[in-house]
Amino acid sequence: MVAKVELTYEDYAKTPDDVRYELIGGELILIPSPKEIHQRLLIKLVWLFRFVEERGLGRVYFAPFDVVLSDTDVVQPDLIFVSNERAHIITEDNIRGAPDLLVEILSPSTAERDGTIKRDLYARHGVREYWLVDPHAKSVTALMLDENRFALSGVYGEGQTLTSPTLEGFSLDLDELF
Numbered sequence: 001m002v003a004k005v006e007l008t009y010e011d012y013a014k015t016p017d018d019v020r021y022e023l024i025g026g027e028l029i030l031i032p033s034p035k036e037i038h039q040r041l042l043i044k045l046v047w048l049f050r051f052v053e054e055r056g057l058g059r060v061y062f063a064p065f066d067v068v069l070s071d072t073d074v075v076q077p078d079l080i081f082v083s084n085e086r087a088h089i090i091t092e093d094n095i096r097g098a099p100d101l102l103v104e105i106l107s108p109s110t111a112e113r114d115g116t117i118k119r120d121l122y123a124r125h126g127v128r129e130y131w132l133v134d135p136h137a138k139s140v141t142a143l144m145l146d147e148n149r150f151a152l153s154g155v156y157g158e159g160q161t162l163t164s165p166t167l168e169g170f171s172l173d174l175d176e177l178f
Contacts, residue, residue, distance in 0.1 A: 008071045020064055024117060026072040031110070037135045038078075038105050044177055045079050045103060045133070051170050058083040058100065059090065066094035067102075069125040075118065078133075079103035081167065098126040101166045105133045119143070123150045129166040138178040 006026030015021050020031040034042070042062060049060045061080040068074050074094075081101040082090055089097035102122055104114040115132060122130050123145060130150055132141040139157045143150035144165065156162040162172040 006072060009068055009074055012074050020076060022076055023072060023074040024113075024121060029113075031076065032107075034105070035107060038107055041105050041133060041135055041177065042078055045105075048172060048176065049079065049081070052081060052167060055169065056084070057081075057167060058085075058087065061095070067099060068094050068096045069098065069121065073121055073125070075121070077102040078105045083166075098122070098128075100127070101129040101131070101164070102127050103131040103133060105135065107135075119150055123148055129153075129164060131162075133177075135178075138174070140172070140174065140177070 007023060007028055008026070009023065012021065012023040012028065015028070020033075022029045022031055046060065046062055052058055052060050059082050061082075063076045063078050065080065066074050066076060067080060079102070080095065080099045082095060083100045086097070086100060089095055089099070104110070104118065106114055119130065126145065128145050130143045132143075134141070137157070139155055140162055141155050142153040142162060142164070144153045154162070156174050158174055158178060160174050162174065164170045
């Protein structure tokens, strides 16, 4: 039998800067480059999230930027929101702790992991709100933390508007996104 080696943040920090990885449960996972639709949606989301900056609600970051949830769990969500109240978790190099809101844009190579493993990981570490953006279904699944588990807040599609309890006053017109 071969023992499985559990890597740590220290190991992760030694990976090359020009290759994207995540560390989940001590396992190093190569993250492929996003496709054009993924990039286009991310740019639109960042533009729509200017609301956060304008209202002074906190800070918004986009991948690649490390979120260190534990010594063996380091992720690079597509979009990250950290409220002013939690700004102490932001460092020059990364975010150390659970952000208030994370957004993942699904792709064929990451959709299963984003919807299962990362969903459980984010809930376990206390992320308050999690969105899964599905470019092919043109929908956003919004989840809210409820007793260390995510509960479905809603599934939003074309012609609908997503509101966020985490981002007071924020609304996202799905027609603008897709």
